[in-house]
Every structure is written in C-alpha cells, then in structure tokens.
Amino acid sequence: MGNIFMEFFTTRIRVQLSVIKPDSTDAITVHGVKKDNYLLQIMQQARCNQELEFETTSTSWGESVTSINGLRAESSKREYWALLDGTTGNFLPLGVSSYQPSDGEHIVFELRKW
Numbered sequence: 001m002g003n004i005f006m007e008f009f010t011t012r013i014r015v016q017l018s019v020i021k022p023d024s025t026d027a028i029t030v031h032g033v034k035k036d037n038y039l040l041q042i043m044q045q046a047r048c049n050q051e052l053e054f055e056t057t058s059t060s061w062g063e064s065v066t067s068i069n070g071l072r073a074e075s076s077k078r079e080y081w082a083l084l085d086g087t088t089g090n091f092l093p094l095g096v097s098s099y100q101p102s103d104g105e106h107i108v109f110e111l112r113k114w
C-alpha cells in the first residue's frame, strides 16, 4: 500500500559513484536512495540531480551501459564500461538493471578493454 506513511518509513541509503575516464575521474555521492533500488535507478536519480549522464542499451541480460558523462565505449576498439566494487576492485557480478547496492557502497565505472 503506497501511502504517505509507507513513504515515511522507507529506508534510505547512500551510494558513492566514481567514473574513471582515461584523463579524469568524477566522483559523486547519491543520497536518499531507496533501499533495494537497482543501480540503474540510482544512476537515474543522479541524472535527475544533473550529476551524471549516461546511456544504456537493452540486451537479453538487461541494460548494458554504453556511455557515461559523454564518453562512449567503442566496441570496435574492444572498449566497454566495467562495473567495479570500489572497495575490492572486483567486477560486480550483475549488470546495472540487476544489481542492488547496499548502504555506503562505492561503485566504480571504468572504461576498459576486453
């Protein structure tokens, strides 16, 4: 039942996003994220705040990130936007439309080659 009382009790979390480009790094913190939101929804919230720009394409695995902050991954150059855990440096196990970050998590988008 989505009434105003439910909204009041919704747990909010904070997620840090970093975008690593060849010549610069952009870092933002997205506040007031609803717990259990997918990473894609958090990115959309950051886009609403005009702190992030991105594009995705639909695939059988969900949404694939193709461009961030004006930098497009060129598959002809074997480039892609990798999604990394900022603490461990490990790859996230899921794409942006499946992964649900937890409170205080730091996510890194890095342009890489395969």
Ligand code: B12
Pocket (backbone or CB within 6 Å): 059, 060, 061, 062, 063, 064, 065, 066, 080, 081, 082, 083, 084, 091, 092, 093, 094, 095, 096, 098, 114
């Ligand atoms: C090769 C591959 C890649 C290559 C694709 C480029 C290429 N041309 O080779 C690269 C290295 C780019 C890649 C990236 C990622 N991948 Co990948 N990838 C695969 C793999 C091994 C084969 C895909 C394939 O070629 N299928 C055959 C073709 C004919 O089918 P297709 O649907 O057209 O394939 C395309 C999509 O699969 C897409 N793609 C590949 N990986 C992913 C991941 C996501 C989340 C999405 C939406 C699309 C996508 O790229 C393919 C080529 O265009 C699969 C495992 C598998 N066996 O399917 C994992 C797999 C799909 N990838 C996976 C993951 C997690 C990722 C990343 C999120 C990893 C990361 N943390 O950065 C990123 C995507 C980030 C983003 N930008 O959104 C997971 C998805 C799990 C899930 N349920 O979400 C899989 C299942 C591997 C696994 N078991 O963990 N991947």
